[in-house]
Amino acid sequence: MKNNVIKVSGLNKDFKISKNYDSFFKRIFSNSSETISAISDFNFTVETGEILGILGKNGAGKTSLIKMLTGILTPTSGEIEVIGYCPQKNRYKYTFSIGVVLGQKSLLWYNIPVIESLKLYKSIYGIDDEKFNKRLALFERGFAIKKLLDVPVRKLSLGERMKCEIVASLLHDPTVLFLDEPTIGLDVISKEQIHKFLKRMNKELDTTIIITTHNLDDIEKLCNRVLLIDHGKKIFDGAKDHLLSLDDKKTIIVKGKLNISPSVSQYLVNENQNVYKFQCSKDNINIIGEILKDSPEISDIEIYNNNLEMIISKIYKGEIVLNDCPN
Numbered sequence: 470m471k472n473n474v475i476k477v478s479g480l481n482k483d484f485k486i487s488k489n490y491d492s493f494f495k496r497i498f499s500n501s502s503e504t505i506s507a508i509s510d511f512n513f514t515v516e517t518g519e520i521l522g523i524l525g526k527n528g529a530g531k532t533s534l535i536k537m538l539t540g541i542l543t544p545t546s547g548e549i550e551v552i553g554y555c556p557q558k559n560r561y562k563y564t565f566s567i568g569v570v571l572g573q574k575s576l577l578w579y580n581i582p583v584i585e586s587l588k589l590y591k592s593i594y595g596i597d598d599e600k601f602n603k604r605l606a607l608f609e610r611g612f613a614i615k616k617l618l619d620v621p622v623r624k625l626s627l628g629e630r631m632k633c634e635i636v637a638s639l640l641h642d643p644t645v646l647f648l649d650e651p652t653i654g655l656d657v658i659s660k661e662q663i664h665k666f667l668k669r670m671n672k673e674l675d676t677t678i679i680i681t682t683h684n685l686d687d688i689e690k691l692c693n694r695v696l697l698i699d700h701g702k703k704i705f706d707g708a709k710d711h712l713l714s715l716d717d718k719k720t721i722i723v724k725g726k727l728n729i730s731p732s733v734s735q736y737l738v739n740e741n742q743n744v745y746k747f748q749c750s751k752d753n754i755n756i757i758g759e760i761l762k763d764s765p766e767i768s769d770i771e772i773y774n775n776n777l778e779m780i781i782s783k784i785y786k787g788e789i790v791l792n793d794c795p796n
């Protein structure tokens with residue numbers, strides 16, 4: 470059995486903001502404010518070596534949560550313990566045990582070559598030459614960053630910069646890595662490289678990874694567990710496979726002229742200009758035979774499993790209702 474590296478109990482974060490009056494003067498001179506509950510009564514633990522994906526719509530509370538876990542924000546109430554530290558109380562020592570990549574805040578200095586920033590972190594973290602070179606060789610194998618090291622950060626593409634940010638965050642071999650939307654705006658190849666590299670760090674070094682994202686591909690490729698937030702509340706916390714099992718329907722798209730028999734019509738959900746969309750469970754997939762049998766003029770047929778994107782979209786729209794999530 471593995472240890473819990475993160476323990477969160479009764480965590481709340483409120484923000485006070487001034488009321489949004491129509492009039493500019495009222496807004497400036499009024500004392501009244503309202504409270505936004507960004508995170509409300511969170512309890513969860515994370516085991517060593519887990520890759521936890523935090524999902525939620527814009528403004529759900531993901532960044533507030535990750536900022537509290539990394540010690541950047543102070544909770545309104547509740548307890549956080551990460552690798553035995555309270556992030557807000559032991560910040561100096563704590564930062565030696567974690568890696569953090571926040572989208573808006575770069576770890577690298579804009580005008581100097583990447584290697585100079587890495588050397589600076591080498592001396593901050595007290596990494597000796599041998600370990601530093603070993604780490605660079607490891608990153609080089611995973612990320613092919615050699616040719617990027619002498620380039621000033623301002624000249625890197627978004628994908629190249631993100632790879633170097635991740636390298637900087639992992640230089641000191643942290644136990645837990647926090648990533649806030651690491652693949653935002655990246656092309657498919659860069660995303661793939663980042664997924665592969667993080668998987669490898671997790672597998673070989675047992676690095677625990679906490680990742681907030683809107684990119685469901687990050688969740689599909691990386692995470693074994695998902696925490697879903699809605700309006701500051703935890704609405705799902707469990708295995709990704711459990712989330713996928715909430716809707717195991719198949720979608721069948723058929724193009725052509727169809728004669729729809731009564732036994733098939735109950736599965737028809739949409740019909741538009743000779744394109745027909747059927748949905749069925751995997752137990753009645755044999756309706757395809759029925760469709761083909763009665764319709765000789767079919768030009769194309771596609772079958773999809775409902776994926777995470779469809780399921781999350783249905784949860785956001787209220788089409789899948791989650792049972793109360795135990796806190």
Ligand SMILES: Nc1ncnc2c1ncn2[C@@H]1O[C@H](COP(=O)(O)OP(=O)(O)OP(=O)(O)O)[C@@H](O)[C@H]1O
Nearest residue numbers: 484486505507525526527528529530531532533534
């Ligand atoms: N410093 C702040 N002052 C006031 N309100 C804030 C502050 N930071 C966040 N909020 C509010 O808290 C709520 C949660 O914000 P947060 O940034 O954590 O959401 P998020 O899930 O990360 O959103 P996104 O996906 O858009 O980045 C929002 O209503 C936001 O407006």
